[in-house]
Amino acid sequence: IKLVLGKRPLPVKTISRHPRLWKCFDCVRILARFARIAAYMWIVRLALRRPYTFVVAALLLLLLTPFVLLRTPTDIFPSINIPVVSVIWQYTGLDASEVEQRMVYIHERSISITVNDIEHIESTSYNGIGVIKVFLQQGASVSAAIAQITAIAQSALRQMPPGTTPPLIIQYNASTVPIFQYSFSSPKLSEQELFDVTANQVRIGLSTIRGAVVPWPYGGKTRVVSVDLNLPALKAKNLSPQDVVNAVNAENLILPNGTAKVGPTEYDIGVNVTVRLIEELNDLPVKVVNGATIYLRDVAQVHDGYTPQQNAVRQDGVRAALLTIMKAGSASTLDVVREAKAAMPGIMKTVTSDLHVKEFADQSLFVRAAIGGVLREGIIAAALTALMILLFLGSWRSTLIIALSIPLSVLCSVATLSALHETINLMTLGGLALAVGILVDDATVAIENIHRHMV
Secondary structure, rough: OOHHHOOOOOOOOHHHHHHHHHHHHHHHHHHHHHHHHHHHHHHHHHHHHHHHHHHHHHHHHHHHHHHHHHHHOOOOOOOOOEEEEEEEEEEOOOOOEEEEHHHHHHHHHHHHHHOOEEEEEEEEEEEEEEEEEEEEOOOOOOOOOEEEEEHHHHHHHHOOOOOOOEEEEEEEHHHOOOEEEEEEEOOOOOOOHHHHHHHHHHHHOOOOOOEEEEEOEOOOOEEEEEEEOOOHHHHHOOOOOOHHHHHHOOOOOOOOEEEEEEEOEEEEEOOEEEOOOHHHHHHHHEHHHOEEEHHHHHEEEEEEOOOOOOOEEEEEEEEEEEEEEEEEEEEOOOHHHHHHHHHHHHOOOOOOOOOEEEOOOOOOOHHHHHHHHHHHHHHHHHHHHHHHHHHHHHOHHHHHHHHHHHHHHHHHHHHHHHOOOEOOOHHHHHHHHHHHHHHHHHHHHHHHHHHHHHO
């Protein structure tokens, strides 16, 4: 500005309206445009000097395209690496305030001392469940954090209420989203049996699929053997609920066994005093009072029951169970769904024939539709552009160049994404769809300009 206007200071309005200044800005803008064009001219010069090199590179790209497409994961969203570790504590029957004070606070304080690279910690307490989320610094080792959290959880376990089980420690990933669902129903099975078959047979079979995460099913009832106490009978016989708990624990033992050699044969000895039928639990002795034995049936009733149901699923008006398949990390959505569909017939052969299965919420359909849309738009754009060049320029050579340049540009972009370990997702496919329009404009202008100078 000093070179154009001199050293005399001018007001802002005067500077913005000065003609010499605007002429300088125009010169800078033109020079920047020429600099941008010159930055790409080396590619043109190299292509003119080495034409066969670029022809071989194009053929090599066409040959490698199937391998690149098979190697690149196909997903709904791009891979988002968030370094978060979740710790889930469970203690059935404990209210939220007790979970927060007796479980979550103890482990949260221990984590803040022993785990490295913590960005911040969040915790939430519910009835019977406590969730701790440990957010790590970017670039921190998630595996090391999981090992440290697991180690300190074993030490904190001794300070928690008796009977507390070790926590569930999982790594959170924003790319882990539901991609497929199965619903299971049966006109003959009860809800307890339906949940048991879905969780312990179908779910286990699907969990072996690479890249699949299969959580517990929704709906149904979790089967549990219930001991319903008769409080007036306990009080009348001067017993406490703890006496019943001690009796059940004492009468269900599996002791170490050994072998016994009788003559030339050695036999295994099994010492197992656990009951085999639910009805036998009612015959367990609880206590002997004045020579009379008090059995469990006198103060309680044991039956095959279920925990309180918190959600329900219906299929065609019938109670059902819903199993969700989630994609883990950088796994391909198409591969996970394809393998799940291929594995389900074999799994269904191992369960009862009364189980009816229905699949829905297939997210791979959207991914296939997006891929098909990009391919369709690219083919249409290349065909129409080539037809326009053929009609207006009448050059078969230019038509062939246009028809090949647009698909090669898209394939080059896909190869670059694969080299950078990116996925083919809805966002990258949308960017490729927009880039096809730019390719059409640039190819048309370039071919017309070359044709005009040659003629």
